[in-house]
Amino acid sequence: QVQLVESGGGLVQAGDSLRLSCAASGRTFSTYIMGWFCQVPGKEREFVAAISRSGARTYYADSVKGRFTISRDNAKNTMYLQMNSLKPEDTAVYYCAARYSTSDYYVTRGPYEFWGQGTQVTVSS
Numbered sequence: 001q002v003q004l005v006e007s008g009g010g011l012v013q014a015g016d017s018l019r020l021s022c023a024a025s026g027r028t029f030s031t032y033i034m035g036w037f038c039q040v041p042g043k044e045r046e047f048v049a050a051i052s053r054s055g056a057r058t059y060y061a062d063s064v065k066g067r068f069t070i071s072r073d074n075a076k077n078t079m080y081l082q083m084n085s086l087k088p089e090d091t092a093v094y095y096c097a098a099r100y101s102t103s104d105y106y107v108t109r110g111p112y113e114f115w116g117q118g119t120q121v122t123v124s125s
Contacts, residue, residue: 002026002098002114009094010120012086016123020081022096022116029077031052033099035112036081037071038092038121045095049081050107059107064090086123093118 008020022034035050047071050059058070069082079096097112 002029002032004096004098004114004116006094006096006116006119007098009121011122011124014086014088014123014125016086017082017084018093020083020096020119020121022079022081024077024079024098026077030074031100031102032114033101033107033112034070034072034079035097035099035108035110037095037097038090039095039118040092046092047109048094050109051079052107053104055102056104057107059109079090083121086121088123088125091121091123093108093120 001097003025005023012018030053036048037045039045040050047061048064051072055072067085072079095118096116098114099112
């Protein structure tokens with residue numbers, strides 16, 4: 001089992017950047033595929049990006065390609081989401097998620113087993 005804690009959210013203006021972090025507990029962080037999701041009130045949680053166990057493979061939603069970058073540092077048990085050129089429509093609660101995997105080949109939109117509590121990102125126009 002892994003516990004996840006997000007940080008780095010905040011209020012920014014359109015065009016600004018933010019970097020979200022997801023700190024994981026435990027010694028087996030490198031055995032999990034990791035992902036970022038976002039959710040606005042009244043809507044389902046949406047996939048943003050995912051990264052394989054080693055970080056060699058990444059996968060993005062079309063809406064964030066070229067603007068967001070997912071990365072991880074297994075030595076620090078931490079995953080990141082660098083968010084550039086933010087738009088008002090990026091406003092949401094952002095969640096990190098983990099899914100155990102026996103292979104470094106895969107990244108996935110889901111399902112994921114473990115979730116953080118979320119961090120709010122608000123982009124003003």
